Amino acid sequence: MRIGELAEAAGISTRALRYYEEQGLLRAERRANGYREYDKQAVLQVAFIQDLYRAGLSSEIIREIIPCAGSKRPEGDCDALVGRVRQVRDQLAQQExxxxxxxxxxxxxxxxxxxxxxxxxxxxx
Structure with a gap:
């Protein structure tokens, strides 16, 4: 699906999708004409990214979480990442x-x- 279709399906602006791509949170294939092409899973991935942002996580942490949330075995240390997410959660609790x-x-x-x-x-x- 193209960027406009994904934006409509996910209820988000094309600008936000481009930002997610710049931050390394979302990947798109490029057609010969330069248009972005997203797979059908992109709608779910965008929803996941938005949930993590709303939870107070930074792009840096979200970028590390995405491979750990997939079905493939991640290369990084997901256990250490869970510790960082817990730390963010604890900071939010303190702010509350x-x-x-x-x-x-x-x-x-x-x-x-x-x-x-x-x-x-x-x-x-």
């Missing part, structure tokens, strides 16, 4: 915790249960 703490503090301020530091001395005057 920090956001929850910040949101809770704002809720306390908005409800009047807490007064921002420095304002309490002005209220005593």
């Amino acid at each position: 915790k920090q956001l929850a703490e910040r949101r809770e503090m704002l809720e306390r301020y908005l409800s009047g249960a807490a007064i921002p530091a420095g304002l309490d001395s002005h209220l005593q005057d």
